[in-house]
Amino acid sequence: MLPTLDARLSAAAELVRPGEPVADIGCDHGKLTAVLAASGKYPKVIGADLRPGPLAKAEQTLEYAGCKDRAELRLGDGLSVLSPGEVSTIVLAGVSAQTTWEIIEKAPWVSAPGGPRLVMVPATRHSDLRRWLWEHGFALAADRPVQAAGRWYAVMAAEYTGEVKTPAFRECLFGLTGQWPEGEGYAAWQKAKLPRLRLGVPDGTELAKEMDELIKGESKA
Numbered sequence: 001m002l003p004t005l006d007a008r009l010s011a012a013a014e015l016v017r018p019g020e021p022v023a024d025i026g027c028d029h030g031k032l033t034a035v036l037a038a039s040g041k042y043p044k045v046i047g048a049d050l051r052p053g054p055l056a057k058a059e060q061t062l063e064y065a066g067c068k069d070r071a072e073l074r075l076g077d078g079l080s081v082l083s084p085g086e087v088s089t090i091v092l093a094g095v096s097a098q099t100t101w102e103i104i105e106k107a108p109w110v111s112a113p114g115g116p117r118l119v120m121v122p123a124t125r126h127s128d129l130r131r132w133l134w135e136h137g138f139a140l141a142a143d144r145p146v147q148a149a150g151r152w153y154a155v156m157a158a159e160y161t162g163e164v165k166t167p168a169f170r171e172c173l174f175g176l177t178g179q180w181p182e183g184e185g186y187a188a189w190q191k192a193k194l195p196r197l198r199l200g201v202p203d204g205t206e207l208a209k210e211m212d213e214l215i216k217g218e219s220k221a
């Protein structure tokens with residue numbers, strides 16, 4: 001039986017480049033790996049995880065879904081399980097923003113023109129991941145707000161262009177989520193975290209000013 005994907009992973013699946021190889025890094029339960037493999041849309045589907053326990057779960061999921069022969073499971077850290085250029089899309093879902101960029105940094109072939117599309121669903125610090133991507137030459141191709149298990153996620157796709165951008169705080173906070181009807185709910189959720197974040201920012205700085213405007217509602221999402 002095919003597993004059901006939550007809203008995060010369904011949105012991530014929609015952003016995978018069709019007709020080209022794909023890797024699901026940090027696949028854990030293997031649900032996304034199985035759905036991608038069973039779809040028959042991709043010539044190669046790789047599921048990988050740092051730990052053997054999750055990979056054993058993924059193997060079982062593939063077996064139940066009847067598509068064990070259509071996916072490869074690999075054990076290892078981040079993108080070390082791939083050879084450069086082996087896949088056209090890399091999914092990194094459910095790990096922290098910091099783990100996401102550390103995984104990307106360890107594989108320089110990803111940060112090159114014509115490199116793979118990154119599909120990311122950070123578990124934390126969406127704003128920091130957007131900033132990191134822009135400051136490291138990636139452009140956001142998609143940034144979709146979704147709700148799953150009672151909280152908001154941003155499902156992002158990014159591609160390397162080499163064009164470095166220095167984003168304002170509010171751009172990092174909302175990204176491109178305002179393009180979606182759900183963007184309003186996402187923005188309210190992001191704004192609700194601001195008073196706590198503001199406590200760590202010295203008064204009088206540009207960042208403090210920008211945060212204060214957002215908190216007072218003078219700057220719309």
Ligand SMILES: C[S@@+](CC[C@H](N)C(=O)[O-])C[C@H]1O[C@@H](n2cnc3c(N)ncnc32)[C@H](O)[C@@H]1O
Binds near residue numbers: 028050092099
């Ligand atoms: C919370 S699960 C997310 C599972 C699935 N991707 C999802 O979003 O539902 C995170 C998984 O990432 C794996 N992981 C963490 N760091 C990793 C790394 N550096 N390389 C590969 N897998 C990693 C963990 O072992 C765990 O199975």
